[in-house]
Amino acid sequence: xxxxxxxxxxxxxxxxxxxxxxxxxxxxxxxxxxxxxxxxxxxxxxxxxxxxxxxxxxxxxxxxxxxxxxxxxxxxxxxxxxxxxxxxxxxxxxxxxxxxxxxxxxxxxxxxxxxxxxxxxxxxxxxxxxxxxxxxxxxxxxxxxxxxxxxxxxxxxxxxxxxxxxxxxxxxxxxxxxxxxxxxxxxxxxxxxxxxxxxxxxxxxxxxxxxxxxxxxxxxxxxxxxxxxxxxxxxxxxxxxxxxxxxxxxxxxxxxxxxxxxxxxxxxxxxxxxxxxxxxxxxxxxxxxxxxxxxxxxxxxxxxx
Amino acid sequence: xxxxxxxxxxxxxxxxxxxxxxxxxxxxxxxxxxxxxxxxxxxxxxxxxxxxxxxxxxxxxxxxxxxxxxxxxxxxxxxxxxxxxxxxxxxxxxxxxxxxxxxxxxxxxxxxxxxxxxxxxxxxxxxxxxxxxxxxxxxxxxxxxxxxxxxxxxxxxxxxxxxxxxxxxxxxxxxxxxxxxxxxxxxxxxxxxxxxxxxxxxxxxxxxxxxxxxxxxxxxxxxxxxxxxxxxxxxxxxxxxxxxxxxxxxxxxxxxxxxxxxxxxxxxxxxxxxxxxxxxxxxxxxxxxxxxxxxxxxxxxxxxxxxxxxxxxxxxxxxxxxxxxxxxxxxxxxxxxxxxxxx
Numbered sequence: 026x027x028x029x030x031x032x033x034x035x036x037x038x039x040x041x042x043x044x045x046x047x048x049x050x051x052x053x054x055x056x057x058x059x060x061x062x063x064x065x066x067x068x069x070x071x072x073x074x075x076x077x078x079x080x081x082x083x084x085x086x087x088x089x090x091x092x093x094x095x096x097x098x099x100x101x102x103x104x105x106x107x108x109x110x111x112x113x114x115x116x117x118x119x120x121x122x123x124x125x126x127x128x129x130x131x132x133x134x135x136x137x138x139x140x141x142x143x144x145x146x147x148x149x150x151x152x153x154x155x156x157x158x159x160x161x162x163x164x165x166x167x168x169x170x171x172x173x174x175x176x177x178x179x180x181x182x183x184x185x186x187x188x189x190x191x192x193x194x195x196x197x198x199x200x201x202x203x204x205x206x207x208x209x210x211x212x213x214x215x216x217x218x219x220x221x222x223x224x225x226x227x228x229x230x231x232x233x234x235x236x237x238x239x240x241x242x243x244x245x246x247x248x249x250x251x252x253x254x255x256x257x258x259x260x261x262x263x264x265x266x267x268x269x270x271x272x273x274x275x276x277x278x279x280x281x282x283x284x285x286x287x288x289x290x291x292x293x294x295x296x297x298x299x300x301x302x303x304x305x306x307x308x309x310x311x312x313x314x315x316x317x318x319x320x321x322x323x324x325x326x327x328x329x330x
Numbered sequence: 331x332x333x334x335x336x337x338x339x340x341x342x343x344x345x346x347x348x349x350x351x352x353x354x355x356x357x358x359x360x361x362x363x364x365x366x367x368x369x370x371x372x373x374x375x376x377x378x379x380x381x382x383x384x385x386x387x388x389x390x391x392x393x394x395x396x397x398x399x400x401x402x403x404x405x406x407x408x409x410x411x412x413x414x415x416x417x418x419x420x421x422x423x424x425x426x427x428x429x430x431x432x433x434x435x436x437x438x439x440x441x442x443x444x445x446x447x448x449x450x451x452x453x454x455x456x457x458x459x460x461x462x463x464x465x466x467x468x469x470x471x472x473x474x475x476x477x478x479x480x481x482x483x484x485x486x487x488x489x490x491x492x493x494x495x496x497x498x499x500x501x502x503x504x505x506x507x508x509x510x511x512x513x514x515x516x517x518x519x520x521x522x523x524x525x526x527x528x529x530x531x532x533x534x535x536x537x538x539x540x541x542x543x544x545x546x547x548x549x550x551x552x553x554x555x556x557x558x559x560x561x562x563x564x565x566x567x568x569x570x571x572x573x574x575x576x577x578x579x580x581x582x583x584x585x586x587x588x589x590x591x592x593x594x595x596x597x598x599x600x601x602x603x604x605x606x607x608x609x610x611x612x613x614x615x616x617x618x619x620x621x622x623x624x625x626x627x628x629x630x631x632x633x634x635x636x637x638x639x640x641x642x643x644x645x646x647x648x649x650x651x652x653x654x655x656x657x658x659x660x661x662x663x664x665x666x667x668x669x670x671x672x673x
Contacts, residue, residue, distance in 0.1 A: 165360070166367040169657055173615055174649040177630065178375055181637050254491065261493050262616060266631055280496065284620070289503035290518060297503065301496040308491035 055321045062317020068310035072303075076124040087118035088274055098286070098293045108295035110279070111286045119274050120299055126275035127307060130191045131257035137195025138202060138256070139249050145199070146206025147241070151214060151233055161207065168200040176259065180268040187270040194259045202248055209241045243322035250315030254308045261304050276300040353665050361658040368650040373418050376643055422647070428640030432633070437644040441626065445648075447521055448614050448625030452607070455545050459552035460603050464596070466553070467560025471595075472587055474565065483561070486554040494551035495616035501543050502620070516543050519622035544621045548614070552606065559602055564595040597668055604660035605653070 035043070056062055075082065086092050090112045099109040107116040149160035179193045213219065219236055227235075263269055264277025265284070283289070283296040409417070421427070427437035466486065470479035489497075508514035517523075517540050526536045567573065568591065576586045618627030626645055633641035 162363065166364050169364050169650065169653045170368060170371065171649045171653050174630065174646045177634065178642055178646050181634055181642065182375060258493055262495070265495060265616065266619070266634065284499065289499050290507050292507070294503060297499055301493070304493060304496070305488060305491050309488060312487060312491055
């Protein structure tokens with residue numbers, strides 16, 4: 026009752042802000058009810074904290090081969106809780122600093138893929154005619170190009186740097202997003218409120234930016250989280266194949282080192298297990314959060330799962 | 331990870347056989363279009379992107395301008411781009427993929443030789459993963475929220491989040507090398523022992539013994555895909571009216587599951603299986619590297635060190651063509667199984 030009287034005196038901007046806050050609260054409440062999603066979120070916050078606080082947790086000097094203090098492939102001890110690598114660096118230090126690279130590449134390449142995917146998906150769903158058809162074809166073509174061979178070829182042609190790895194992953198992983206956005210756009214386009222907007226004389230840009238985009242945004246968000254998971258696996262794989270940035274330590278490059286010095290045959294498990302476990306946990310956390318978001322934003326899924 | 335494209339209906343369906351013929355025609359045309367696109371990408375990647383291909387392809391091997399010039403002439407890089415593209419098309423269609431810089435043999439021969447280990451490895455794993463994955467997905471969806479469901483969904487999600495080559499490394503460290511006093515029982519890599527004669531039964535057993543761990547790795551990696559998809563598509567079916575009808579008719583639970591729900595839920599899984607076979611090359615790249623199996627995947631990663639561009643280009647072409655063919659097969663199969671998608 027009081028809300029109703031209050032609304033009467035509010036400006037439209039305030040009303041919409043209130044509604045947005047309410048819908049955020051509702052989303053959060055639904056998300057919190059999803060146990061797997063919450064588990065993922067907690068895990069994710071932990072890894073983000075580790076990445077952000079890396080300089081406090083481990084001395085960056087520990088990354089330099091020349092300043093290494095430990096022996097070669099030393100087993101875990103009080104001084105090196107996770108042992109040392111083949112150059113005598115602490116595996117724990119490498120692990121902490123490696124989280125930055127994995128998260129950075131994962132997020133940056135996802136951002137690239139999201140921008141391309143959303144733009145192409147929106148355009149091919151919203152517009153009609155040959156441009157849209159061409160864009161759809163392009164998406165289909167990119168979808169059939171196998172990711173890893175293309176990424177390998179691109180990475181070897183472009184050269185090795187952190188940015189290139191992110192770009193390679195970004196430009197090869199957008200088609201899935203584009204198809205999702207396209208199908209969402211196609212269904213939103215047919216809804217009555219867009220028809221109303223068209224009748225009232227709304228231009229394409231207005232329809233797109235004020236009606237279609239806000240409605241596909243939640244799905245984009247959920248999809249983004251899932252894409253980060255795939256991007257992080259891709260980064261690890263590319264680094265493992267020696268296509269990552271040779272000057273930086275990432276979980277993938279640690280595993281590449283471990284593989285090339287034969288850590289699995291010499292029993293140096295501390296050089297193989299921890300980086301892989303970190304990859305699995307981060308990827309799992311993004312996947313769980315993404316799935317939970319999908320369920321929140323897509324009620325059809327909630328009923329069936 | 332692997333998605334098949336099933337197009338949305340855009341035109342009014344024409345009845346019966348004509349519609350399927352038209353559907354097939356459209357899909358084949360689409361596949362040809364994709365193939366052409368792949369050829370263009372393949373051509374441009376190696377010639378346009380890095381600036382001067384002669385320098386990139388030779389990466390520091392040419393010291394003088396004459397050497398560069400000779401290299402350009404050998405590979406036709408001194409001709410106009412369109413001319414180069416036509417030559418490239420002609421060569422590709424006549425099976426000439428260039429000569430490997432490392433092995434000094436035609437790339438097409440190299441790819442042909444290396445294809446069989448990969449096909450054996452990926453084929454076996456795909457069959458196993460499909461059977462086990464479908465079973466797991468079915469069992470967990472039918473008792474949603476039960477102990478088995480929670481356990482298997484957690485397990486498959488973890489497998490899904492795992493780089494498959496890391497799983498391979500773990501399996502090598504535990505089952506091939508052994509932990510502490512427990513000895514390993516499988517070889518750490520390779521496809522054959524050196525002392526076994528080809529063609530004998532012992533040779534077959536030896537190959538199977540070598541392939542056990544890589545097949546296990548890939549099976550576990552693929553399994554997650556199948557069981558997650560099977561689970562969610564069976565869950566979609568469970569709410570449908572026809573299942574209520576079937577139960578209301580008094581059919582047993584097993585019958586309803588086997589003959590009603592599963593048959594429909596298998597549709598998306600079929601597509602994934604067909605598409606996955608197309609990922610023969612790319613799927614095996616890392617696992618073959620870890621287990622040093624002389625297939626197309628190992629060929630690709632070996633080519634990276636040189637870098638052996640013609641081999642990379644050939645492997646990329648074969649990989650893409652495989653996916654396109656498998657996608658076509660999946661689409662046609664889907665058209666037979668589910669007439670609704672024919673447009």
